[in-house]
Amino acid sequence: MTFANKSRTVLAVDLDYFYAQCEELREPRIKDKPVVVCVYSGRTVESGAVSTCNYLARSLGVKSGIPIALAKKMLSNYPNSAFLPMDKNYYEEVSERIMTILRSHSSLIEQVSVDEAYLDISENTKGDFSTAKFIGAQIKSEILVRERLTCSVGVGPNKLIAKMAVDAKKPDGLTVIEPSNVKYFLDPLPVGKLLGIGPKNEQKLEKLGIKNIGELANTDEAALIKEFGKHLGPHLKRFAQGIDEEPVHEKEVEQISRIVTLKCDTSTFNFADDLRRISEDISNKLIERGTACKTVGIIAITTELKTKSRAKTLDNPSNSAKLIEDSARGLFETFFGEGPNDVRRIGVKVGGFVASSETRGSASLMDFFG
DNA sequence: AACAAGGGTTTAG
DNA sequence: TCATCTAAACCCTTGTT
Numbered sequence A: 001m002t003f004a005n006k007s008r009t010v011l012a013v014d015l016d017y018f019y020a021q022c023e024e025l026r027e028p029r030i031k032d033k034p035v036v037v038c039v040y041s042g043r044t045v046e047s048g049a050v051s052t053c054n055y056l057a058r059s060l061g062v063k064s065g066i067p068i069a070l071a072k073k074m075l076s077n078y079p080n081s082a083f084l085p086m087d088k089n090y091y092e093e094v095s096e097r098i099m100t101i102l103r104s105h106s107s108l109i110e111q112v113s114v115d116e117a118y119l120d121i122s123e124n125t126k127g128d129f130s131t132a133k134f135i136g137a138q139i140k141s142e143i144l145v146r147e148r149l150t151c152s153v154g155v156g157p158n159k160l161i162a163k164m165a166v167d168a169k170k171p172d173g174l175t176v177i178e179p180s181n182v183k184y185f186l187d188p189l190p191v192g193k194l195l196g197i198g199p200k201n202e203q204k205l206e207k208l209g210i211k212n213i214g215e216l217a218n219t220d221e222a223a224l225i226k227e228f229g230k231h232l233g234p235h236l237k238r239f240a241q242g243i244d245e246e247p248v249h250e251k252e253v254e255q256i257s258r259i260v261t262l263k264c265d266t267s268t269f270n271f272a273d274d275l276r277r278i279s280e281d282i283s284n285k286l287i288e289r290g291t292a293c294k295t296v297g298i299i300a301i302t303t304e305l306k307t308k309s310r311a312k313t314l315d316n317p318s319n320s321a322k323l324i325e326d327s328a329r330g331l332f333e334t335f336f337g338e339g340p341n342d343v344r345r346i347g348v349k350v351g352g353f354v355a356s357s358e359t360r361g362s363a364s365l366m367d368f369f370g
Numbered sequence B: 001a002a003c004a005a006g007g008g009t010t011t012a013g
Numbered sequence C: 001t002c003a004t005c006t007a008a009a010c011c012c013t014t015g016t017t
Helices: A018-026 A055-059 A068-074 A088-103 A129-147 A159-168 A179-186 A199-207 A213-217 A221-228 A232-240 A272-288 A321-337 A365-369
Strands: A010-015 A035-040 A048-053 A082-085 A109-113 A116-120 A151-156 A174-176 A255-266 A291-302 A307-318 A343-355
Touching: A010 A088, A010 A129, A010 A159, A018 A035, A018 A048, A018 A088, A035 A055, A035 A068, A048 A068, A068 A082, A088 A109, A088 A116, A088 A129, A116 A159, A129 A151, A129 A174, A151 A159, A159 A174, A159 A179, A179 A213, A199 A221, A213 A232, A221 A232, A255 A272, A255 A291, A272 A291, A272 A321, A272 A343, A291 A321, A307 A321, A307 A343, A321 A343
Parallel strands: A035 A082, A151 A174
Antiparallel strands: A010 A116, A010 A151, A035 A048, A109 A116, A255 A343, A291 A307, A291 A343
16 A cells, blocks of 8 residues: 555444344344343342343334333333343453454454454455455354354445444445445435434534534534534534544553442442442452553432542552542542532542553552562 | 643443 | 443633643
8 A cells, every 4th residue: 555545445343232142142042032131230120221132122112221121111022031131251252252353354453342343454455345345245254154143344435434334234234335435325314323423412413404414514614613612513524524534443441430330329428348349340450451540530420310520630640449449438528528419320430541660659460470 | 822630521332 | 219331532611831
């Protein structure tokens, strides 16, 4: 690839209804029934939310994020429905094997989540999108034969178009948008389909009389800056034009958080055990990654489901569970002292990472094995 | 003016 | 009592250099 030609071929892979499909894989008898993967909060036997579900369940109204109890109502005519607790470790094992398959097709890969990845296959295609389609079919077939899982694939000249192509046909889809078709593909779609536009931004755009992506692409940049700010405004316009220069590469983790739902709502600090556990979890992750954090924050989700947060910068970067726990406890005590704060869920978040070798007084693997 | 810190919002999976 | 969990990007304000 010469430097004059910047045209790329990017392929996006998205495993279909991944968690639920993994569950079907290890228990094939549930395949023809609604399958709902749940995150139980532990408040009551049933409380919690749906993480994901198979397409039969979706056709009956179940979707990600709804209360488990609501999903049960929707499926009350299907007594054989499978409601299963999320088993993240198992899905990650399956995911790792699939990512290995993907890496054999390109070393330029970006894993976006447990079930999604981008591959830059420009070197393989030399700009030929029919070759890209062939590679997409090959990847789908390999994942099906080796892991018995279906996925959807999208191909485009950048990550944005590849991703939107994936979403255009699911499950088991294969969609290729070549550069000359990008405009025809995007223009007629409703703005809500554009990556980065959710319900709130869709409403703002509707207020401006902008309904489809083509209209957004033609909107005066100044008007978008006024509505969305100096970064998001121009960004949305570029996206609507199908422009996305972001390279395919792994991103550094910049933040780690753990949140739990409390057994009972509270307006005082009475969850020392939970706090210790999640502080230890976070500390372990930091040590695993060989990093320490500069900032420690707390998260509180109120009974009205509003998110509140407090944070402070540490005197010295650390990855010690005790120090994270103590810092968080201090923040919580201040938080509850500020006034009436009725909280349902609490969490800890750390960020501002520096290599732990550059810090003094933080635990490292050497403390355990050295 | 440029930057850091802190708090909130929106999006995505 | 219906309402999980993780992470990123952005917006805004305030305060410092």
